[in-house]
Amino acid sequence: MACVEDLNKEIVLSGASFKEAREYVEAHCKEIYYVEPGFRLFEKHIIGIPPIAIGLDGDMVLFPFTKPCYGTFLIRAEHAEEASRLRSLGLKTTKEKK
DSSP states (O other): OOOGGGSOEEEEEEEEOHHHHHHHHHHHOSEEEEEOTTOEETTEEOOSSSSEEEEEETTEEEEEEEETTTEEEEEEEEOHHHHHHHHHTTOOOSOOOO
Protein backbone atom coordinates (compact mmCIF):
# COMPACT_ATOMS: atom_id res chain seq x y z
CA MET A 1 0.00 0.00 0.00
CA ALA A 2 1.70 3.17 -1.16
CA CYS A 3 -0.70 5.67 0.41
CA VAL A 4 -3.39 5.71 3.08
CA GLU A 5 -5.36 7.86 0.65
CA ASP A 6 -5.71 4.78 -1.59
CA LEU A 7 -7.64 2.84 1.06
CA ASN A 8 -11.39 2.41 0.82
CA LYS A 9 -11.90 4.24 4.10
CA GLU A 10 -14.25 6.18 6.32
CA ILE A 11 -13.02 9.09 8.43
CA VAL A 12 -14.57 8.57 11.86
CA LEU A 13 -12.99 11.59 13.60
CA SER A 14 -11.01 14.48 12.21
CA GLY A 15 -8.94 16.98 14.15
CA ALA A 16 -8.88 14.53 17.04
CA SER A 17 -6.34 14.42 19.84
CA PHE A 18 -4.37 11.21 20.35
CA LYS A 19 -6.33 10.66 23.56
CA GLU A 20 -9.70 11.14 21.81
CA ALA A 21 -8.73 8.65 19.11
CA ARG A 22 -7.62 6.06 21.71
CA GLU A 23 -10.78 6.52 23.78
CA TYR A 24 -12.99 6.11 20.70
CA VAL A 25 -11.25 2.86 19.73
CA GLU A 26 -11.52 1.56 23.31
CA ALA A 27 -15.25 2.41 23.47
CA HIS A 28 -16.20 0.99 20.06
CA CYS A 29 -13.97 -2.04 19.45
CA LYS A 30 -13.83 -5.38 21.26
CA GLU A 31 -10.50 -6.34 19.71
CA ILE A 32 -7.85 -3.70 20.50
CA TYR A 33 -4.10 -3.78 19.99
CA TYR A 34 -1.75 -1.27 21.62
CA VAL A 35 1.35 -0.20 19.75
CA GLU A 36 4.19 2.25 20.21
CA PRO A 37 4.91 5.22 17.94
CA GLY A 38 6.75 4.06 14.84
CA PHE A 39 4.69 0.88 14.45
CA ARG A 40 4.06 0.17 10.76
CA LEU A 41 0.43 -0.11 9.66
CA PHE A 42 -0.42 -0.20 5.95
CA GLU A 43 3.33 0.23 5.39
CA LYS A 44 3.26 3.65 7.11
CA HIS A 45 4.76 4.56 10.48
CA ILE A 46 2.09 5.50 13.01
CA ILE A 47 2.89 8.50 15.18
CA GLY A 48 1.26 9.59 18.41
CA ILE A 49 1.37 9.51 22.17
CA PRO A 50 1.45 5.96 23.51
CA PRO A 51 -0.35 3.78 23.99
CA ILE A 52 -1.71 3.99 20.45
CA ALA A 53 -4.86 1.88 20.13
CA ILE A 54 -5.73 0.06 16.92
CA GLY A 55 -9.13 -1.61 16.84
CA LEU A 56 -10.34 -4.54 14.76
CA ASP A 57 -13.87 -5.63 13.97
CA GLY A 58 -13.69 -8.55 11.60
CA ASP A 59 -11.72 -7.21 8.63
CA MET A 60 -12.29 -3.56 9.62
CA VAL A 61 -9.24 -1.75 10.99
CA LEU A 62 -9.80 1.39 13.08
CA PHE A 63 -6.62 3.43 13.53
CA PRO A 64 -5.34 6.96 14.13
CA PHE A 65 -3.42 8.58 11.31
CA THR A 66 -1.64 11.90 11.63
CA LYS A 67 -1.03 13.88 8.49
CA PRO A 68 1.44 16.74 9.00
CA CYS A 69 -0.24 20.16 8.74
CA TYR A 70 -3.70 18.52 8.79
CA GLY A 71 -3.84 16.86 12.20
CA THR A 72 -4.96 13.47 13.43
CA PHE A 73 -7.78 11.47 11.91
CA LEU A 74 -9.37 8.27 13.13
CA ILE A 75 -9.86 6.07 10.08
CA ARG A 76 -11.89 2.90 9.54
CA ALA A 77 -10.86 0.76 6.58
CA GLU A 78 -11.73 -2.76 5.51
CA HIS A 79 -8.51 -4.63 4.88
CA ALA A 80 -8.43 -8.38 5.61
CA GLU A 81 -4.68 -8.75 5.07
CA GLU A 82 -3.72 -6.00 7.53
CA ALA A 83 -6.23 -7.23 10.12
CA SER A 84 -4.79 -10.74 9.83
CA ARG A 85 -1.23 -9.41 10.10
CA LEU A 86 -2.07 -7.53 13.30
CA ARG A 87 -3.63 -10.62 14.85
CA SER A 88 -0.57 -12.71 14.00
CA LEU A 89 1.95 -10.36 15.66
CA GLY A 90 1.06 -11.23 19.25
CA LEU A 91 0.66 -7.58 20.27
CA LYS A 92 -0.61 -6.53 23.70
CA THR A 93 -4.38 -6.31 23.82
CA THR A 94 -4.56 -4.47 27.15
CA LYS A 95 -3.32 -1.05 28.09
CA GLU A 96 -0.58 -1.00 30.71
CA LYS A 97 -1.50 0.99 33.79
CA LYS A 98 0.95 3.61 35.00
